[in-house]
Amino acid sequence: KGKRVAVIGGGNSGVEAAIDLAGIVSHVTVFEFDSKLRADQVLQAKLNSLPNVKVVLNAQTTEVLGDGQKVNGLVYTDRVGGDSHRVELEGIFVQIGLLPNTEWLRGTVELSGRGEIIIDDRGQTNVPGVFAAGDCTTVPYKQIIIAMGAGSTAALSAFDHLIRTPVLQPAATETETA
Missing domain, CATH: 3.50.50.60 (FAD/NAD(P)-binding domain)
Structure with missing residues (x-):
């Protein structure tokens, strides 16, 4: 001050x-x-x-x-x-701005023109079950506290996704059906 x-x-x-x-x-x-x-x-x-x-x-x-x-x-x-x-x-x-280190995701999840992972308000990407948070995403403010909150949101959203996704049962084998 x-x-x-x-x-x-x-x-x-x-x-x-x-x-x-x-x-x-x-x-x-x-x-x-x-x-x-x-x-x-x-x-x-x-x-x-x-x-x-x-x-x-x-x-x-x-x-x-x-x-x-x-x-x-x-x-x-x-x-x-x-x-x-x-x-x-x-x-x-x-405050010079940096490009996110997301090149390895190209072709996997949708990225913005700046290479940021595009997410919705729950941290969900365009790939079902894949969530992202932090400065590498399209959140508008690149601040530590924002990234922490976004991480919590993404984690809760991922948990919600997991508990609502039906578990696929493995196909029965021949010995199990006999």
Whole structure:
């Protein structure tokens, strides 16, 4: 609270984090590698309306600085001019977004264009009896507490599926019928 922080990443996650942080910290600097923010326009408009937020584009973060106990700054290179800059701050939030490690599921369960496992509100995939949870799914918020709740939902749904699925009896053998 009341400190200077950085958010690395200018997509929806980064801009949403910067908006949230702006209400708590003294100053937020958003560092974006690209020449423009990729967040939705409505989020960019909100970000640009905040007086304690600065956006730095074409910024390649190259070093996190600290005293061995805590962060006290970062260094970035301006990708256009090549100059190196040091920024004093007390916190860094990395919000660059990651692709889920679901390639091994391709062709098995339905995946989104980003490779996320598509699930319904019970954690069910398009394959009956197969459930999924966490950041590798299409849940809208990639947060630990959300993944934990989704895991509980998927586990309860899987249990419900198992108790409602009839058990197939093995076919009788010749000796059993005699």
